[in-house]
Amino acid sequence: MTPVLFDMDGIILDGPRTDPQVYADAGDAALAELGADPTPAQRRDFRRHDYERIRAHCADLGIDPARFWELKETYASNGTHDRLRSGERGTYDDIDAIHELGDRTSIGLVTNNRHETAEFVADHFGFDFAVVRGRDPTFEGYERRKPAPYYIEDALDTLGVSEGLYVGDSAKDVTAGRAAGLETAYVRRPHNRDRDRPAGATYELESLIELLDIVDGANA
Incomplete structure (x- = not known):
């Protein structure tokens, strides 16, 4: 998978x-x-x-x-x-697709945001992530943020894998994912609607729902 x-x-x-x-x-x-x-x-x-x-x-x-x-x-x-x-800060309408993907393959959360918040989001919204990785609360942890692949590579080590797909909304997500040896999916959101597709993005998606077919095809 x-x-x-x-x-x-x-x-x-x-x-x-x-x-x-x-x-x-x-x-x-x-x-x-x-x-x-x-x-x-x-x-x-x-x-x-x-x-x-x-x-x-x-x-x-x-x-x-x-x-x-x-x-x-x-x-x-x-x-x-x-x-x-x-509810002052909300979520996107298509995140139920993440729950569905969790029934089909291993899923994880890797963010430049704080590790404490990443763990909170995983718990608060009931995601069954196999790994959660956010930045460490240190100067060094801040320097290791994407586009560096550090946190993605750390998550891959935790999972014991070297392949997979990283899903993000920015060029630095694509850069970090590729540097870690992963395929990448660039998701269109209102804040990046007018930006060019980042070089090296494997997929360009309008919704997380499209990931279901991608994963099903990869696992076929």
Whole structure:
């Protein structure tokens, strides 16, 4: 059977990324927990992901940059989970196809988003993923995001396979999937409707439902 690995944001969760306000609130919460008093300019940087500036500001403020980053990731996950529970952030109409695929082959979730949130999404929406992999809450974990194939390769190692299909909504998903030795499916969503098909995409899909025929054909 051909395993199918899915990206999360833009494939399962509506929209291509976490709302920046979630990270802004998370940065503020982490600073408050650490008792830090940054300047307005420093606070703006802490709310974003420029880890070189964050390291420098942490040194200036006498706080542990690794601890700040971990706290920010945790608070960002908590904020995202609250938005999902409330329905403020939704899902796409075709994700039932993922449940159907789980009855036919091994499925997994590999995302640039936080690992804590990936696990929450798998549980909250009842996906029977054989592997779930999101980014680690460290500077190194952030650097390993797609288009690097690190997390996809890690998931493949967990499954004990070297072939399969990676499903995403961006060029970096295609790049990472191909670098990991997988076929790739590029899914059209409202936010990428007008973009060119990424070079090297094996399939271009209008809906996740089309994956059913692809997997059935591969397993025939």
